[in-house]
Amino acid sequence: MLFSKQELIFVTCVLLSIFGVSFFQLKISQMKTRDAQRKADVELVGRALDAYFADYKIYPFGSAQGEIKSCGYMAVQTCPWGEGPMIDIHNVTYLKKLPEDPQKYKDLKYIYSVNPERNKYKICVTLEYKGDKDYKKDIQCNWYVSK
Numbered sequence: 001m002l003f004s005k006q007e008l009i010f011v012t013c014v015l016l017s018i019f020g021v022s023f024f025q026l027k028i029s030q031m032k033t034r035d036a037q038r039k040a041d042v043e044l045v046g047r048a049l050d051a052y053f054a055d056y057k058i059y060p061f062g063s064a065q066g067e068i069k070s071c072g073y074m075a076v077q078t079c080p081w082g083e084g085p086m087i088d089i090h091n092v093t094y095l096k097k098l099p100e101d102p103q104k105y106k107d108l109k110y111i112y113s114v115n116p117e118r119n120k121y122k123i124c125v126t127l128e129y130k131g132d133k134d135y136k137k138d139i140q141c142n143w144y145v146s147k
Contacts, residue, residue: 046121049094071084081099085097126142
């Protein structure tokens with residue numbers, strides 16, 4: 001049984017439509033997965049910062065590049081994202097390794113900032129999926145954890 005030219009065109013169009021929609025949905029699910037990882041990462045760092053605050057009643061300093069200053073000798077060096085550990089002056093570890101953005105190769109990174117009194121902080125991330133219900137229209141970032 002042979003198919004007519006019109007039937008082949010119809011079947012081809014249907015298959016292309018299905019593949020197109022599937023490809024688009026796959027891209028959205030990948031963005032959502034990376035965004036979920038970003039949220040989990042900064043919430044983890046937030047818990048470590050809260051533990052530090054519970055011990056010292058202040059948060060660690062931040063660097064101009066958005067990094068936490070709680071690494072290295074006497075815990076005064078910056079902690080590059082993706083490295084660590086985040087420690088205090090007594091070498092107590094609050095986080096073994098700071099996370100980094102899943103797409104760091106696209107120059108996406110987490111940004112830590114602390115107020116001058118060091119009693120409030122904010123960790124910003126850039127979400128890929130603009131349809132996220134938690135997407136915020138902030139000047140510095142579009143999703144963040146703060147205290």
